[in-house]
Amino acid sequence: MKILSGVLISLLILMNQAMAGNGLPKGIIVQDGRSAAPFNLKDIDGEAYDFAQTKGKWVFVHFWATWCGPCRKEIPTIQAIVKKFENSNLEIVIINTAESEDAVFNFLGLLAPDINPLMDADGLVTEKWQPRGLPATYFVDPTGKIRYLALGGRPWNKDVYLEFLNGLKNDTTYKAKK
Amino acid sequence: MSLNLYNLNIKYKLPIHNFLIPVIMKKIIRRVLICSLGLFATALQAKEQAQDKMIYQDDDVYLRFIQLTPHQIGSFYEGREFKKAAVDKLTASCYVTVIIKNRSDDFLWIDIAKWEFIQNGRKIIQQDRTYWNKQWDEINLKQAHRSTFNWTLMPAERNLYPHEDVGGRIPIPMQTKPFTVVLNFPTGENKQGKTKTVKMENVICKLDDNK
Numbered sequence: 001m002k003i004l005s006g007v008l009i010s011l012l013i014l015m016n017q018a019m020a021g022n023g024l025p026k027g028i029i030v031q032d033g034r035s036a037a038p039f040n041l042k043d044i045d046g047e048a049y050d051f052a053q054t055k056g057k058w059v060f061v062h063f064w065a066t067w068c069g070p071c072r073k074e075i076p077t078i079q080a081i082v083k084k085f086e087n088s089n090l091e092i093v094i095i096n097t098a099e100s101e102d103a104v105f106n107f108l109g110l111l112a113p114d115i116n117p118l119m120d121a122d123g124l125v126t127e128k129w130q131p132r133g134l135p136a137t138y139f140v141d142p143t144g145k146i147r148y149l150a151l152g153g154r155p156w157n158k159d160v161y162l163e164f165l166n167g168l169k170n171d172t173t174y175k176a177k178k
Numbered sequence: 179m180s181l182n183l184y185n186l187n188i189k190y191k192l193p194i195h196n197f198l199i200p201v202i203m204k205k206i207i208r209r210v211l212i213c214s215l216g217l218f219a220t221a222l223q224a225k226e227q228a229q230d231k232m233i234y235q236d237d238d239v240y241l242r243f244i245q246l247t248p249h250q251i252g253s254f255y256e257g258r259e260f261k262k263a264a265v266d267k268l269t270a271s272c273y274v275t276v277i278i279k280n281r282s283d284d285f286l287w288i289d290i291a292k293w294e295f296i297q298n299g300r301k302i303i304q305q306d307r308t309y310w311n312k313q314w315d316e317i318n319l320k321q322a323h324r325s326t327f328n329w330t331l332m333p334a335e336r337n338l339y340p341h342e343d344v345g346g347r348i349p350i351p352m353q354t355k356p357f358t359v360v361l362n363f364p365t366g367e368n369k370q371g372k373t374k375t376v377k378m379e380n381v382i383c384k385l386d387d388n389k
Binding site (some may be wrong): 028029038067068097098100101103104121122124126127132133134151152 | 257279318321322323324346
């Protein structure tokens with residue numbers, strides 16, 4: 001009997017782990033929960049933004065540049081979701097790495113006019129976050145820990161990714177901890 | 179009797195043996211020929227593409243080398259508002275741009291210090307980030323442009339998750355003759371696996387047409 005229940009418990013644990021692994025869309029990797037580096041940046045309109053204000057929400061932190069090929073492909077898919085998550089429990093933070101306002105304005109005006117990016121003018125915030133390359137997307141939990149990383153560019157407007165993002169938006173796990 | 183049978187057979191089988199089968203055979207032969215020609219043409223095209231783009235691929239890794247001329251490199255950084263002194267330094271070097279895709283189900287490691295650039299048995303020294311920081315200090319290049327330049331380089335060392343890709347440039351001094359690049363990729367989560375080695379021969383520093 002003891003052996004049988006042991007086997008059953010092991011099976012349940014394995015199934016749970018397998019489901020947790022399969023539950024993530026392609027290219028989303030679980031992270032170790034290190035603290036997200038704080039920053040203060042200005043957006044393209046010159047408005048100040050403090051990352052600390054996101055505490056209590058899930059945050060989609062995205063680093064990109066106009067010269068990067070995969071970023072060009074990915075940014076319209078972010079444009080397609082920004083309105084969906086406006087004023088929700090999932091904040092979307094887009095950070096341009098080390099480019100001029102003119103370059104960014106011209107680029108976004110064509111491809112993603114709803115995006116108001118933060119300008120990492122000297123690129124130092126990007127370096128502090130140490131992305132694997134550009135583009136890079138991190139998911140920071142409501143306590144400020146990095147929980148997921150997206151490898152390369154992802155089609156964020158596709159159902160499987162929207163489901164993942166909605167899961168974060170509707171996540172109540174951290175409410176009690178606030 | 180047998181003759182009759184034979185004749186009968188012939189009469190009966192004529193449409194099959196002497197008409198239908200030859201027609202079917204002709205169709206098969208024609209299709210085989212067309213397929214062979216098609217395959218031959220595809221193989222030729224693939225060979226031409228491989229020569230043009232320098233591609234290596236197997237079950238573990240996909241590699242593509244892209245050659246840019248000094249003018250193309252200069253235009254790229256000028257477009258990012260780099261000053262002339264920086265563009266002059268940049269266009270004096272040669273850039274081996276590499277796209278790598280990890281096709282395996284294991285970790286593949288990029289560690290460009292383990293990559294060798296060889297010409298006639300002589301090692302070509304890579305111009306790493308330390309080299310470029312010295313160059314930028316000389317002309318007081320602003321931080322934003324140093325950052326942009328660094329992001330266009332191949333990461334010095336990092337792992338590639340299964341099916342992840344990465345791309346970037348590796349600067350070396352300008353070369354007038356072809357050279358060989360030996361790319362060594364440690365494998366496994368902690369580099370504990372077997373090192374995968376790919377040799378790319380006849381790599382060149384592409385020059386502008388007027389040079």
